[in-house]
Every structure is written in C-alpha cells, then in structure tokens.
Amino acid sequence: MDASAxxxxxxxxxxxxLMMRAIGTHMRTHGGVNLSxxxxxxxxxxxxHEGASISNLAEHLEIALPSVSKLIDGLVARGMVRRQxxxxxxRRVTLALTTVGRHALQASHEAAQHYLSTVLTRLPSSERATxxxxxxxxxxxxxxxxxxxxxxxxxxVLT
Amino acid sequence: MDASAxxxxxxxxxxxxLMMRAIGTHMRTHGGVNLSxxxxxxxxxxxxHEGASISNLAEHLEIALPSVSKLIDGLVARGMVRRQxxxxxxRRVTLALTTVGRHALQASHEAAQHYLSTVLTRLPSSERATxxxxxxxxxxxxxxxxxxxxxxxxxxVLT
DNA sequence: TATTGTTATACTCTATAACTATA
DNA sequence: TATAGTTATAGAGTATAACAATA
Numbered sequence: 001m002d003a004s005a006x007x008x009x010x011x012x013x014x015x016x017x018l019m020m021r022a023i024g025t026h027m028r029t030h031g032g033v034n035l036s037x038x039x040x041x042x043x044x045x046x047x048x049h050e051g052a053s054i055s056n057l058a059e060h061l062e063i064a065l066p067s068v069s070k071l072i073d074g075l076v077a078r079g080m081v082r083r084q085x086x087x088x089x090x091r092r093v094t095l096a097l098t099t100v101g102r103h104a105l106q107a108s109h110e111a112a113q114h115y116l117s118t119v120l121t122r123l124p125s126s127e128r129a130t131x132x133x134x135x136x137x138x139x140x141x142x143x144x145x146x147x148x149x150x151x152x153x154x155x156x157v158l159t
Numbered sequence: 160m161d162a163s164a165x166x167x168x169x170x171x172x173x174x175x176x177l178m179m180r181a182i183g184t185h186m187r188t189h190g191g192v193n194l195s196x197x198x199x200x201x202x203x204x205x206x207x208h209e210g211a212s213i214s215n216l217a218e219h220l221e222i223a224l225p226s227v228s229k230l231i232d233g234l235v236a237r238g239m240v241r242r243q244x245x246x247x248x249x250r251r252v253t254l255a256l257t258t259v260g261r262h263a264l265q266a267s268h269e270a271a272q273h274y275l276s277t278v279l280t281r282l283p284s285s286e287r288a289t290x291x292x293x294x295x296x297x298x299x300x301x302x303x304x305x306x307x308x309x310x311x312x313x314x315x316v317l318t
Numbered sequence: 319t320a321t322t323g324t325t326a327t328a329c330t331c332t333a334t335a336a337c338t339a340t341a
Numbered sequence: 342t343a344t345a346g347t348t349a350t351a352g353a354g355t356a357t358a359a360c361a362a363t364a
Contacts, residue, residue, distance in 0.1 A: 005275075005279045005280050007291055008275075008276075008287045008290050008291045009271070009272055009279060011295060012178065012182075012275060012279075012290070013182070013271065014294065014298055015294040015295075015298040015301070016179055016182065017179070017196055017200065018221075018298060018302055019171065019175050020179045021221060023171075023172070024332095028332095036354080037176055038353085038355095039353090041176065053322080053323090055322065055323085062177075062180060063180075063356090064356060065323065065324090066323085066325080067354065067355050067356070068323095069323065069324060070354080071353090071354080071355095074353075089363080090322095090363060090364085091363045091364070092321095092323085092363095093323070113168055116167075116168035116172065117165055117168050119300050119301065120300065121164050122300045127296045128167045129163065130289055130296065131297060132167045133293070134286075134290040134294070135167070135173065135293070136170060137286045137289065138290060139170075139173055139177060141281045141282060142174070142177050142178050143177055183355095184355095187355095187356090195330060197332095198330090212345075212346090213345070222331080222332065223332070223333060224345075224347090225333075225334080225346085225347070225348080225349095226331070226332050227346095228347060229347095230332095232347095233330075248345085249339080249340060250341070250344065251344095251345060252346070
C-alpha cells in the first residue's frame with residue numbers, strides 16, 4: 001500500500017461515480033430507448049449468449065438471482081426479452097431477445113458509442129491510449145476470476 | 160470518432176460498471192459502517208465544506224434537489240448529519256456532520272482506502288501510474304465545467 | 319439433498335411535478 | 342417573480358429470507 005496506490009485509489013473514487021452517472025444519465029435520456037446500464041448490459045449479454053439462463057446472467061452481472069429475476073421482469077414487460085422453457089431441465093429458464101429487444105439494443109448501443117466516443121475525442125489520442133490501457137488493467141484486477149473472452153467477442157461489444 | 164475512441168469507449172463501458180459495483184458492495188458490507196457511495200460522498204463533501212447547503216451538495220453530486228433532500232433524510236435518520244437554520248437566509252438549510260457522522264466517515268474511509276489500495280497493489284506500479292493518469296483525464300472530460308479544486312484539497316480526500 | 323428460479327419484503331438512488339416559505 | 346427546500350409519486354437497482362418446482 002504505497003503512496004502511488006493511495007493516490008490511485010483517490011483518483012478512482014473521484015472519477016468512477018462521475019462517469020457512471022454521466023453514462024447512465026445519457027443512456028436514460030438519449031437515443032429514444034431509455035435503458036438503464038444493467039438493462040443495457042443484459043441485452044448485450046443475451047445477444048452474445050443466446051439461450052442463457054437467469055443464473056448465467058447473474059454470474060455475468062455479478063448480482064443476486066432475485067435481482068436478475070426482477071431485471072428480466074422489467075425487460076419482459078417492455079417486450080424486449082422472452083422467457084422460454086429449457087429443452088431438458090424444467091427448472092431452468094432460457095432467455096431470448098425479441099425483435100424489439102434487438103432493435104432497442106442496437107439503437108441504445110449506437111447512442112452510447114456516439115456519446116462516449118464524442119466525450120473521449122476531447123482527449124488527445126495519447127491520453128486515450130492511456131485510458132484504454134488503464135481500463136483493461138482495472139478490469140483485470142476488479143474481475144480477476146473472469147475467464148478471458150474469446151477472441152473477437154469483445155471487439156463486437158460496441159460494433 | 161476514430162477507432163481508438165471507439166476502442167476506448169468499449170473499455171470504459173466494460174470496466175466502469177464493474178468497478179462501481181465492486182466499490183459499492185465493499186462499502187456496504189465492510190468497515191462496519193455500511194454507507195452507500197452517495198452517502199459516503201456526501202459526508203466527504205460536508206467534511207470539506209462546513210456549512211454547505213442542500214443546493215451546494217446537489218451541485219457537487221450532480222443530482223436533483225429532491226434526491227439530495229432524501230439522501231440527507233437518510234443520513235439525519237442515522238444521526239450522521241444535522242440540518243441547521245441558516246444565519247441570514249431562512250430558506251436555506253445549513254448541513255453539519257455530527258460526531259457520529261465524522262466517525263462513520265473516518266471508518267468507511269479507512270476501509271475504502273484499504274480495499275482500493277489492496278486491489279490496486281495487484282498492478283505493477285507503472286500500471287498504477289497509468290490508471291491514475293487516466294482517471295485524471297477522464298475526470299476532466301466527464302466534469303469539464305467543474306472549477307479546478309484548490310491545491311491541497313484533493314490530496315485530503317482519502318487522507 | 320442440491321439447484322433454479324420466484325415471491326415477499328425492504329432499502330437506496332434518482333427523477334419530475336407540485337407545493338411552501340422566504341427573498 | 343425567483344430561489345431553496347420539501348412532499349408526493351414513481352420506477353429502477355439491489356439484497357436477504359422464504360418458498361416452489363425440479364433434478
């Protein structure tokens with residue numbers, strides 16, 4: 001716990017809530033779709049993992065099962081996700097994006113990409129490289145047990 | 160909006176919610192104090208800005224006035240903050256930390272510092288420097304209208 | 319007995335609209 | 342009329358505990 005780690009901790013605690021709010025507010029108020037960050041991440045995950053279950057999602061989002069169930073309730077109510085019976089295990093629920101969900105994700109996704117890119121373009125490209133590198137480093141320490149994503153998958157996230 | 164900005168946007172959107180959750184969960188479950196991030200930030204602000212009003216706080220946290228009022232309700236109910244009449248303007252509320260609030264902040268603060276520092280120490284110090292630099296850059300673009308803090312103030316945040 | 323998911327309950331965070339009191 | 346704050350209302354996110362159904 002040297003001085004640099006403390007300085008770093010301070011900077012993280014200053015910047016992260018600020019970014020979270022900026023991103024969340026933007027996603028709730030632009031792009032005509034009005035998704036929260038967890039909703040957005042859910043749709044993203046379901047697009048990448050067809051046939052995922054509630055448990056799969058809970059593991060990915062790192063939130064409790066009942067919370068996920070409620071999150072899905074909301075998306076089902078908005079017609080973006082379907083709950084389907086699992087082929088062989090009748091305890092499981094298979095989740096699927098609807099067409100509405102697919103379009104909502106696409107729109108929200110473009111809006112988020114545009115917003116974040118615009119904000120980040122205010123930085124010189126060398127700083128942007130620093131930010132990208134820092135984000136990868138942070139992700140590795142804050143989610144150390146996540147298996148590395150298959151090549152190509154990550155690159156699709158905001159494509 | 161070049162490729163680097165998009166790559167960067169992707170990385171931010173991957174890493175920021177993850178960190179937010181990790182920090183929030185830790186603050187809610189450790190250190191014996193159980194503060195949410197907004198509560199923590201509120202106490203921090205009140206320690207640095209004695210005599211602040213609800214509006215001052217709303218501006219700093221970038222949330223709506225009624226939300227702040229409720230946030231303060233919660234902290235008052237827990238005995239951490241006092242609402243006091245303003246000396247000259249009877250519309251205003253002057254907020255003050257109680258002794259309980261001061262101690263809660265101190266404890267939560269040490270726990271947060273310890274947790275974040277521990278996590279960040281898993282990075283080589285060169286990466287930590289990158290992270291610190293990135294956080295400063297991000298703060299500048301996500302809160303571009305904030306006046307720069309007076310020298311010394313920032314350094315106290317986690318002291 | 320263990321796993322998957324839901325319901326019940328209870329917080330916190332956040333917003334907008336409508337209101338009160340004061341300036 | 343404009344500002345500071347509160348109350349009312351509403352929806353999202355999250356958790357734990359208790360439960361049902363299935364394996």
